[in-house]
Amino acid sequence: MQKYAHFKGLTIPLLLLLPQLMITVVFFYWPASQAVWQSFLLQDAFGISTEFVWFENYRDLFAKPEYYKALINTGIFSFFVALFSLSLALLFAVMADRQIRGAEVYKTLLIWPYAVAPAIAGVLWIFMFDPSLGMLARGLQSLGVNWNPRLNGNDAMTLVILAATWKQISYNFLFFLAGLQSIPKSVIEAAVIDGARPMRRFWTIVFPLLSPTTFFLLVVNLVYVFFDTFGIIDTVSGGGPSGATETLVYKVYSDGKGGTNLGGSAAQSVILLAMVIAMTAFQFRFIERKVTY
Amino acid sequence: MAQVTLNNVKKIYAGGVEAVKGVSFDIPDGGFCVLVGPSGCGKSTLLRMVAGLETISAGEVAIGSRVVNQVEPADRDIAMVFQNYALYPHMSVYDNMAYGLRNRGTPKDEIDKRVQEAARILAIEPFLQRRPRQLSGGQRQRVAMGRAIVRKPQVFLFDEPLSNLDAKLRVQMRVEIKKLQRALGVTAIYVTHDQVEAMTLSDKLVVMNGGQVEQIGVPSEVYRKPASRFVATFIGSPPMNLLPAKVDGHGIIALGDALLQARDLREDLATGTAVEVGLRPEDIEIASEGAAGSLPFDVEFIEELGATQLFHGQLAGKPFVMQAATGDVAAQAGRLWISVDPDKVHVFHAESGVRLGKA
Numbered sequence: 190m191q192k193y194a195h196f197k198g199l200t201i202p203l204l205l206l207l208p209q210l211m212i213t214v215v216f217f218y219w220p221a222s223q224a225v226w227q228s229f230l231l232q233d234a235f236g237i238s239t240e241f242v243w244f245e246n247y248r249d250l251f252a253k254p255e256y257y258k259a260l261i262n263t264g265i266f267s268f269f270v271a272l273f274s275l276s277l278a279l280l281f282a283v284m285a286d287r288q289i290r291g292a293e294v295y296k297t298l299l300i301w302p303y304a305v306a307p308a309i310a311g312v313l314w315i316f317m318f319d320p321s322l323g324m325l326a327r328g329l330q331s332l333g334v335n336w337n338p339r340l341n342g343n344d345a346m347t348l349v350i351l352a353a354t355w356k357q358i359s360y361n362f363l364f365f366l367a368g369l370q371s372i373p374k375s376v377i378e379a380a381v382i383d384g385a386r387p388m389r390r391f392w393t394i395v396f397p398l399l400s401p402t403t404f405f406l407l408v409v410n411l412v413y414v415f416f417d418t419f420g421i422i423d424t425v426s427g428g429g430p431s432g433a434t435e436t437l438v439y440k441v442y443s444d445g446k447g448g449t450n451l452g453g454s455a456a457q458s459v460i461l462l463a464m465v466i467a468m469t470a471f472q473f474r475f476i477e478r479k480v481t482y
Numbered sequence: 483m484a485q486v487t488l489n490n491v492k493k494i495y496a497g498g499v500e501a502v503k504g505v506s507f508d509i510p511d512g513g514f515c516v517l518v519g520p521s522g523c524g525k526s527t528l529l530r531m532v533a534g535l536e537t538i539s540a541g542e543v544a545i546g547s548r549v550v551n552q553v554e555p556a557d558r559d560i561a562m563v564f565q566n567y568a569l570y571p572h573m574s575v576y577d578n579m580a581y582g583l584r585n586r587g588t589p590k591d592e593i594d595k596r597v598q599e600a601a602r603i604l605a606i607e608p609f610l611q612r613r614p615r616q617l618s619g620g621q622r623q624r625v626a627m628g629r630a631i632v633r634k635p636q637v638f639l640f641d642e643p644l645s646n647l648d649a650k651l652r653v654q655m656r657v658e659i660k661k662l663q664r665a666l667g668v669t670a671i672y673v674t675h676d677q678v679e680a681m682t683l684s685d686k687l688v689v690m691n692g693g694q695v696e697q698i699g700v701p702s703e704v705y706r707k708p709a710s711r712f713v714a715t716f717i718g719s720p721p722m723n724l725l726p727a728k729v730d731g732h733g734i735i736a737l738g739d740a741l742l743q744a745r746d747l748r749e750d751l752a753t754g755t756a757v758e759v760g761l762r763p764e765d766i767e768i769a770s771e772g773a774a775g776s777l778p779f780d781v782e783f784i785e786e787l788g789a790t791q792l793f794h795g796q797l798a799g800k801p802f803v804m805q806a807a808t809g810d811v812a813a814q815a816g817r818l819w820i821s822v823d824p825d826k827v828h829v830f831h832a833e834s835g836v837r838l839g840k841a
């Protein structure tokens with residue numbers, strides 16, 4: 190029995206794929222290849238002459254301590270955002286899955302942050318934590334915490350982590366909730382009869398059964414933190430104070446801004462691209478092998 | 483091992499659905515009780531209340547001498563086999579069986595001993611390191627059984643454990659479950675809507691309908707003396723024929739022009755009382771034309787079942803089925819004269835459907 194419709198020849202399949210292929214070419218392959226090309230070029234300060242320099246831009250990059258700082262910042266930033274957004278989302282999903290009263294309202298509310306544009310999310314958090322205006326910042330100050338993300342690098346990092354986490358929770362929540370609801374009720378009931386108390390049940394049954402979801406979300410979150418947090422960082426801290434919140438993707442922007450170091454900026458984006466490709470490839474391999482049961 | 487007692491047990495779900503409307507019965511230690519009934523009659527709900535997976539709205543459930551209404555499922559000393567097996571998909575067969583013992587802190591070598599023993603009894607030793615998805619339906623079923631027996635519980639609870647298997651495997655597993663339960667001597671409650679499973683497995687049969695018990699008894703008694711029209715048509719295959727009739731004196735039923743003797747009939751019924759008479763397809767005998775108590779049966783078509791044949795047709799203007807051993811009756815359409823042993827004539831009240839038997 191034939192399960193799929195089969196087309197004769199290539200014309201129709203190609204025609205059907207064309208719109209998607211064109212979008213991919215125009216918005217991905219073209220800019221990506223441009224970036225690769227740019228990363229091998231060096232422009233003089235006035236943008237008059239351009240020279241092909243092979244890997245000099247990359248060599249420059251790895252010679253600069255700022256680049257390592259941005260790398261470390263990205264590491265800290267992504268670790269905490271992934272940790273907080275995954276664990277909080279899982280906690281919320283477990284609670285929503287218990288079908289508490291008003292679960293629908295609760296679910297809808299949790300999904301809202303995802304619909305908020307990054308820049309607006311950033312502004313929101315700036316307001317709440319603004320040292321002179323923000324109510325949360327004042328609360329902190331009244332508790333004796335000397336809170337000032339504009340001057341203190343750690344405060345600034347905390348703030349961008351909070352903002353980015355808040356935005357990502359909804360997405361993770363949806364996936365965790367779907368994952369929880371796909372676990373058959375009778376499996377949980379069998380564990381109840383088998384004498385597993387709630388905490389043990391969670392760690393020995395629920396969590397392992399969610400591991401494909403968790404792993405998928407981990408990679409998605411890392412990709413999110415690597416690329417998509419630009420808007421939040423730009424509005425919340427602008428990479429400051431003195432580069433304390435400058436991540437790899439933000440550095441691509443600030444180095445390329447004004448066209449002062451286009452080649453270096455391009456080299457950075459090529460490295461980022463390679464990292465994400467590696468993560469995605471790793472995810473596919475891993476999902477195929479280990480996490481499935 | 484323990485007896486199980488249900489005392490006026492009720493279940494009202496949150497939405498106001500009254501799924502179980504006051505059920506009482508008890509199962510002796512080591513007994514095999516089957517709950518049977520049509521879909522939605524509350525069998526699973528009742529079983530789940532015994533398991534502790536549903537709260538008990540009213541009444542009492544006792545296991546042994548202990549009322550368990552407020553006892554956690556894990557502490558009721560029961561094991562349950564689910565319809566979809568509910569195996570832990572991420573654990574090996576061995577771990578699936580060991581899980582309940584580990585949660586209870588059983589020593590490692592004791593766990594190993596019990597799992598190996600259960601695996602031997604159920605012939606699943608070769609699969610101990612496999613994951614459930616690498617097993618066939620029948621093998622998964624065995625693992626689910628294994629998970630129940632390693633715990634050595636007081637009571638086994640089964641919720642339609644065989645309904646996902648093919649017909650042949652179902653018969654085979656049915657026999658094995660019965661053997662296993664006998665050998666272990668554990669009290670069992672088994673839910674099914676399959677009346678063959680119900681008849682063959684039980685030593686106590688509970689027929690349910692609409693959240694209530696219709697009849698409780700040993701299977702042969704439920705078959706021979708169904709307490710209501712519902713039980714009469716539910717137990718037995720093909721189902722019992724039901725024909726409208728009237729009481730015509732002591733122990734006599736008028737069915738159209740013919741008069742039929744019924745031995746199990748209340749004596750205080752006025753002549754002319756409307757009743758329904760029930761005749762099982764397998765109880766019908768061939769009579770000679772015009773003999774006393776013989777009924778004319780117009781055969782329309784015949785169904786071949788191999789060892790037996792089903793004769794479908796009309797009797798007194800109603801659809802009627804007769805079952806006969808192949809070759810006993812000429813397989814052709816046309817009129818047959820039939821009769822039924824007075825011991826095998828069932829009479830039910832026309833409206834309420836209760837059996838009008840002798841006290």
Ligand SMILES: Nc1ncnc2c1ncn2[C@@H]1O[C@H](COP(=O)(O)OP(=O)(O)OP(=O)(O)O)[C@@H](O)[C@H]1O
Pocket residue numbers: 495496497499500501519520521522523524525526527528675
């Ligand atoms: N969680 C629930 N909330 C509300 N009503 C329920 C719930 N579970 C079951 N019911 C209702 O209770 C009644 C009995 O359900 P139950 O599952 O016990 O039937 P059953 O006899 O096991 O049927 P089946 O043979 O189809 O499994 C049904 O009318 C069902 O709709």
Ligand SMILES: [Mg+2]
Pocket residue numbers: 525526527
């Ligand atoms: Mg059921």
